[in-house]
Amino acid sequence: MKKYLVIGNPIDHSLSPKLQNWWLKENNINAKYDKIKLENHEIKNFIQDIKKQKIAGCNVTVPFKKTIISFLDKLSPEAEQTQSVNTITFDHGDLVGHNTDIAGFDTAIKKLNFNVEGKKVLILGAGGVVPSIIFALKNMNVQELIISNRTREKAENLRVLFDNLKILDWGDLTDFHMVINATSLGLNNETIDLDFSSLGQDKLFYDVIYNPHETHFLKMGKQLGHKIENGKTMFIYQALEAFKLWHNIVPKVNTDTFKLLDND
Numbered sequence: 001m002k003k004y005l006v007i008g009n010p011i012d013h014s015l016s017p018k019l020q021n022w023w024l025k026e027n028n029i030n031a032k033y034d035k036i037k038l039e040n041h042e043i044k045n046f047i048q049d050i051k052k053q054k055i056a057g058c059n060v061t062v063p064f065k066k067t068i069i070s071f072l073d074k075l076s077p078e079a080e081q082t083q084s085v086n087t088i089t090f091d092h093g094d095l096v097g098h099n100t101d102i103a104g105f106d107t108a109i110k111k112l113n114f115n116v117e118g119k120k121v122l123i124l125g126a127g128g129v130v131p132s133i134i135f136a137l138k139n140m141n142v143q144e145l146i147i148s149n150r151t152r153e154k155a156e157n158l159r160v161l162f163d164n165l166k167i168l169d170w171g172d173l174t175d176f177h178m179v180i181n182a183t184s185l186g187l188n189n190e191t192i193d194l195d196f197s198s199l200g201q202d203k204l205f206y207d208v209i210y211n212p213h214e215t216h217f218l219k220m221g222k223q224l225g226h227k228i229e230n231g232k233t234m235f236i237y238q239a240l241e242a243f244k245l246w247h248n249i250v251p252k253v254n255t256d257t258f259k260l261l262d263n264d
């Protein structure tokens with residue numbers, strides 16, 4: 001039986017095994033997908049295990065999306081530019097790093113019927129997922145990308161990967177068409193201390209978090225009459241892209257898929 005894994009730290013709350021095993025069963029594939037918590041020093045041995053074919057494929061989550069790169073043989077162009085890998089395939093003896101977060105975010109936005117072309121987007125946060133979001137938004141031809149992060153230096157570091165990024169001090173606000181919460185604020189009911197009440201109408205409030213399904217940030221956007229969306233569709237489609245890479249099959253996404261991931 002083929003073995004697939006997601007590695008990260010923490011990893012307890014990952015819903016990837018639930019979704020990938022559901023799709024494996026649905027497609028009659030004789031394989032199993034597990035999660036494993038790794039420490040930094042364990043990555044090298046783990047990679048050797050993939051090469052010995054004990055593991056057929058792997059997802060990578062926080063905090064290893066960047067550090068894993070030095071152990072891989074090749075990167076997809078998307079993984080190269082974002083310096084972020086969330087999926088590993090084993091191709092003709094080479095470990096290849098891919099980034100399917102980009103396609104996940106891209107699909108999620110396209111399904112929303114909110115055209116971001118020529119629009120101004122404010123991103124809150126500069127953590128692991130932000131380079132993928134920037135990559136996808138640039139491909140959608142947004143007009144302006146503004147990053148605001150508590151640690152300003154981390155926002156500035158993104159300028160090494162991408163040009164034309166504006167940086168805004170944490171706590172300040174500017175006008176936008178779409179605002180994205182890419183911080184971890186909201187995972188445990190935290191609020192974001194920004195006053196969005198004097199903005200115009202018809203904005204999109206997007207949260208990468210999907211559990212809880214409505215963070216304070218999204219509740220606030222909804223209360224002010226804006227469109228809101230959580231990160232569940234992005235999560236499902238990044239997983240779908242990984243499944244396609246490993247099994248060459250496009251798994252089904254329907255209301256049952258969304259229900260499967262409801263645990264709040």
Ligand code: ATR
Binds near residue numbers: 126129152154185
């Ligand atoms: P990592 O930073 O290791 O990539 P992440 O979960 O991808 O982890 O990112 C966490 C994001 O939430 C970061 O942008 C972080 O800001 P810092 O770079 O300043 O750490 C942000 N974040 C976490 N707690 C926060 C808080 N209490 N206030 C504001 N931002 C916070």
